[in-house]
Amino acid sequence: MANQILLLTTFLAMTCSLVVAFEPSPLQDFCVADATSSATRVNGLPCLDSKLATAEHFFFSGLHIPGNTSNPVGGKVTPINVAQIPGLNTFGISLARIDYAPMGVIPPHTHPRATEILTVLEGSLDVGFMTSNPDNKLISKVLNKGDAFVFPVGLIHYQKNVGTGMAVSLSSLSSQNPGVNTIANAVFGSNPPISEDVLAKSFQVDKSVITSIQAKF
Structure with missing residues (x-):
């Protein structure tokens, strides 16, 4: 019985987390x-x-x-x-x-x-x-x-x-x-920039290649 209650509680928690992950219906x-209001934005x-x-x-x-x-x-x-x-x-x-x-x-x-x-x-x-x-x-x-x-x-x-x-x-x-996160802009055009060492190792290329790409962004 205890296991059944635990399972039900877990299921309900997961269901609730899925529900609140998206924008709620207006009331x-x-x-x-x-846009001119100073009220808290939620x-x-x-x-x-x-x-x-x-x-x-x-x-x-x-x-x-x-x-x-x-x-x-x-x-x-x-x-x-x-x-x-x-x-x-x-x-x-x-x-x-x-x-x-x-x-x-x-x-x-x-x-x-x-x-x-x-x-x-x-x-x-x-x-x-x-x-x-x-x-x-x-x-x-x-x-x-x-x-x-x-x-x-x-x-x-x-x-x-x-x-x-x-x-x-x-x-x-x-x-x-919806937001948008363009992959190339985020990776090579971040401010401040991601370390060339990190990107070179991640993409398995020489750091000079990373420097060249970052310059475009």
């Missing part, structure tokens, strides 16, 4: 983000007085405008999160338009707080994510217009335009503030 109709921004809410707090214009892909990777993300739509506060969702030049990429990155579902609007994309250690299995697929693909929360993933023209996708994310 009001809406909570328009009030899992979201303080709420504007609901009587002051207007349609503009729930509105964004510009999703049709192509992003500027004139950069080293040839990709541009246009986020639509709580910073752009204050009315998203506490709802646990956000969007992103992504534009890709021919052969452009969105480099390997993670979203620590969100699962992402990507839909191709134009062009063809090679997309994929890697499972965690020890397998590090690559799960990838070429997507065409109208196709969708899911990137699980926290896993490293990427996108690449494999068509001959521009490509566009739209991503939905399960957080108002």
Whole structure:
């Protein structure tokens, strides 16, 4: 009997920990983000007085405008999160338009707080994510217009335009503030920088290679 109680307690504790790992459901109709408030911020921004809410707090214009892909990777993300739509506060969702030049990429990155579902609007994309250690299995697929693909929360993933023209996708994310951690930027562009000795040993290359890469970030 004691073992059964212990097992049940452990199960309940694990269940509760899974539940609180994601953004909670709101307890009001809406909570328009009030960036000017000095109130303590807990899992979201303080709420504007609901009587002051207007349609503009729930509105964004510009999703049709192509992003500027004139950069080293040839990709541009246009986020639509709580910073752009204050009315998203506490709802646990956000969007992103992504534009890709021919052969452009969105480099390997993670979203620590969100699962992402990507839909191709134009062009063809090679997309994929890697499972965690020890397998590090690559799960990838070429997507065409109208196709969708899911990137699980926290896993490293990427996108690449494999068509001959521009490509566009739209991503939905399960957080108002999904966060992004681009692997190359984090590893080679940290401030202060990670020791060259650590990176050289980790990537099993000469320190001169690490110095050259860090200079790009």
